[in-house]
Amino acid sequence: MKTKLAEIISIGNEVLAGHTINTNAAYISQQMSAIGLPVYWVTTISDTHDEILFALNTANTRADVVLVTGGLGPTPDDITKATVCEYFNSPLIQNKNVLNHVQNLLKNRGLSLLDTNMAQALVPDKADILHNPVGTAPGLALENKGTYFFFMPGVPIEMKRLINEQIIPYLQKRLNLPAIRSYLLRTTGIAESRLFELLKDILKEYSQFPLAFLPRHIGVDLRFRLISDNKDEQQKFESFVDAVRNKTLKYIFTEENVELEQILGQLLKDRKLTFSCAESFTGGLIGDLLTNIPGSSDYFMGGMITYSNASKMNLLGVKQKTLETYGAVNSETALEMVRGVQQAFATDCAVATTGIAGPAGATETKPVGLCYIAARYGNEEVEKEFHFGRDRIINKRRGAMAAMEMLRRMILKIH
């Protein structure tokens, strides 16, 4: 069975100008992938007759399903509907159900019916009408030369309801969609090129399956996907995933679409451990990331951001002698910081970061990107030297990630 392919067309000047980020396309792609309809093209165009016609024409030649958002609002600068009528050679007619729905919606909001609202009940006569429970513009389904077209408003909440309640059932009823398997291995602590070297032989052995390497500043995601009903192929695919998983096990912090702070937070919560942090290099980022998680007050007691030497001494008990002998950026300072913060907040675990985030602050022996991180879990302690890059903000992210990962490995005894 040939894989059926989908295309997204986003219509709207706001998206095109970059003032609105196209989150709709990402949402639709994920929903379509999940039912076995990978999206192969996303096109963003302005709300103009010629651009819309060109995009519909092109999509008709290559896609099985075309999902169009935007341009169905009530204001007259949306000319999508007129162009749709032209393309499908289908004149506008008034739809009673839509008119009733629009009247009810407005009544519930205490508004009266305007001409622009009346216009929303006009739909192309060949279209199947998709009920939009949260807005006045209905979705439209049309077919041309074997390709299904869906038109939705650009308002995210309306689009989402239409996708889930109308379009997915509509497609599943009409198209014979394949089985899908997908995996995500989220790694940290290993560079993309190293990871690739490590997996070279496995990739060669299973070269029929594509594996996407997705570098992030804080690690590399490995993404697998198989669209196939063939049992043999499915089994081989599972062996491929297993082989990669086993080879990279110590670097994988999750197989879910979540961040490390959520994994660490959950681990602390499950083990009933409390946590604190002393941040110089990361400047508060570790605290910020952990407190983004609802319920983090269960395990996160707090932290110290000690940017000055005085605060490292007065608040964390770093010894003046340590600072005089080695400076603020060294492993002994990191260790004294982590001990100090663990004591100050009386927590089970703690981490500390100190380093030169850049762009200034480097010395002859201490380059930008040098960072020392220490972690404590009970009375155990670990410290490590890192060499990050030259970008201050990325350095902070990488430092926060490395500190959280160090503690996670300590708690789980991964070496």
Next chain:
Amino acid sequence: MKTKLAEIISIGNEVLAGHTINTNAAYISQQMSAIGLPVYWVTTISDTHDEILFALNTANTRADVVLVTGGLGPTPDDITKATVCEYFNSPLIQNKNVLNHVQNLLKNRGLSLLDTNMAQALVPDKADILHNPVGTAPGLALENKGTYFFFMPGVPIEMKRLINEQIIPYLQKRLNLPAIRSYLLRTTGIAESRLFELLKDILKEYSQFPLAFLPRHIGVDLRFRLISDNKDEQQKFESFVDAVRNKTLKYIFTEENVELEQILGQLLKDRKLTFSCAESFTGGLIGDLLTNIPGSSDYFMGGMITYSNASKMNLLGVKQKTLETYGAVNSETALEMVRGVQQAFATDCAVATTGIAGPAGATETKPVGLCYIAARYGNEEVEKEFHFGRDRIINKRRGAMAAMEMLRRMILKIH
């Protein structure tokens, strides 16, 4: 003069699959608009030979400038470069400068050169090489039938550096771009609807000029743009901007494309003031934001993230009686926190936040979004109650913004 048009091609299965939201396209659109090159098409395609060729071909027929991101990484699943060579009929050659740069980058990170890294120094022989200071893959500039093509890695920080440092100057040197006047008034502390009311009469008087209201969680941006070589029109446009500016002066924290933390940081630096913060509601975000700014160690001494009641008492000297009488979320606690942190870090200024970020933690009298913020400048102190929304992460951002703005107004004596 005919307006020149730009097209963006985003290459990458991740964007297509919806796992990565296409923020790159939004950024590039904004930067191109700013130099008078509006983006008319954004196309997202997979990293496959046929799709890339089709997209390059289509763009070549309609755009003056084509900006391509993604597909330039070191792993073999990126076939963009090979397809670029084919399209421009330009074989790969090794570039010594790129090779040196890659070697240096890796050396600074303590890594050795792998085959995959070596491959990044291979570039199409017709391409102008655009130096990428923060990554191993260089940008490429090529020209075909009067259209300029630029190829960049998909990593946002690398793309941004290439756009600003290489591509914009490259285009400005070669294209005759129209006169553009644009202004940005960045406001905070006033809702969009109130701002609109305030400006109603001015908007009517100058209705020939569009004014974009761009709400952000932490304020509203007002964006003005005029593309015109007409002197009269330019003068009227300036009067319009002046009228809006005068009406909203107390809410404008900057007219540059910078964030409040940069404005506050610069103010502290200029006045030689030191700063510290006590964060409960914001969980480290204020520290994180300020330490994102290079050189912030000049004025930022540090902070306390006091998530637990014990840490509020032990580290900041909040009175047990205060916590027992009013709870942790009230103005008295905020004031004791800000006094405590100012003293602990011996700083000229300080802020403190306490509140219920949500989604849990609300009581009958204290809803999610309630937040108390206090600020001190010398011996002066101010505190204020805020009612933010229901989203935890947005609440933290709004809290951090409000705290920094409170201190900024205090220092500048804006009431």
